[in-house]
Amino acid sequence: MNELTAAAVIDWLTALSKVYNEKKDYLTDLDRAIGDADHGANMARGFTVVAEKISPLADKDIGTIFKTVAMTLISTVGGASGPLYGSFFLQAAGVTNGKTGLNAGEAGTMLEAGLKGVVARGKAAVGDKTMIDAMTPAVAAFQAAAGEGLSSAADKARQAARAGADSTTPLVAKKGRASYLGERSAGHLDPGSESTALLFQTLYDIVVK
Numbered sequence: 001m002n003e004l005t006a007a008a009v010i011d012w013l014t015a016l017s018k019v020y021n022e023k024k025d026y027l028t029d030l031d032r033a034i035g036d037a038d039h040g041a042n043m044a045r046g047f048t049v050v051a052e053k054i055s056p057l058a059d060k061d062i063g064t065i066f067k068t069v070a071m072t073l074i075s076t077v078g079g080a081s082g083p084l085y086g087s088f089f090l091q092a093a094g095v096t097n098g099k100t101g102l103n104a105g106e107a108g109t110m111l112e113a114g115l116k117g118v119v120a121r122g123k124a125a126v127g128d129k130t131m132i133d134a135m136t137p138a139v140a141a142f143q144a145a146a147g148e149g150l151s152s153a154a155d156k157a158r159q160a161a162r163a164g165a166d167s168t169t170p171l172v173a174k175k176g177r178a179s180y181l182g183e184r185s186a187g188h189l190d191p192g193s194e195s196t197a198l199l200f201q202t203l204y205d206i207v208v209k
């Protein structure tokens with residue numbers, strides 16, 4: 001795939017809904033250790049509605065699709081992650097308005113805008129043990145490899161997201177509910193970093209399909 005089309009974007013988010021439903025218990029178990037055991041339920045619930053809402057939008061521009069995703073996540077996912085992922089897709093929508101396809105460079109710009117949206121909303125930095133620890137290196141890797149094409153960029157990004165998520169295990173949380181645990185948050189993988197790793201893995205799976 002050389003271009004992430006509107007149909008591919010819908011495939012990505014529909015596949016992600018399936019993945020979050022399959023991984024619901026795992027994500028919730030991660031959140032049980034250092035949070036309130038709802039991350040899997042939050043992501044599964046939100047993306048189930050996302051998949052329903054976007055299925056009729058294949059003939060729309062990508063900005064319209066992402067805006068629908070953002071509004072759906074903000075209204076259906078409680079907790080921290082709904083507004084955070086909502087901000088990701090709202091800012092991604094801002095740079096994809098009117099576009100029906102994204103080349104690798106444009107997809108990198110879209111992901112960077114999304115990342116900036118999450119940072120603006122949550123004020124987390126790398127090392128705070130949040131989804132930012134997976135998202136920041138993933139977006140950087142995607143952009144660094146964009147010149148090699150969409151598949152290569154998505155491949156590097158999913159690897160960086162995976163490594164970023166794994167890097168959260170020894171960290172002490174500085175943001176979100178897990179930060180209330182202080183030192184006791186160390187030794188557990190951050191649930192939001194795992195859902196972000198899945199987001200990039202699923203993007204890769206769609207791009208190389």
Ligand SMILES: Nc1ncnc2c1ncn2[C@@H]1O[C@H](COP(=O)(O)OP(=O)(O)OP(=O)(O)O)[C@@H](O)[C@H]1O
Pocket residue numbers: 031035036038039042043078079080081082084118121122123124129130131132175176177190191192193
């Ligand atoms: N300020 C933040 N910036 C970025 N990510 C954050 C921030 N706060 C929390 N997160 C991410 O959100 C994940 C938790 O999402 P979840 O769906 O479980 O919401 P929650 O923390 O239970 O929300 P609430 O505390 O409002 O119920 C964390 O694992 C972390 O990755």
Ligand SMILES: [Mg+2]
Pocket residue numbers: 031035036037038039079177
């Ligand atoms: Mg939670």
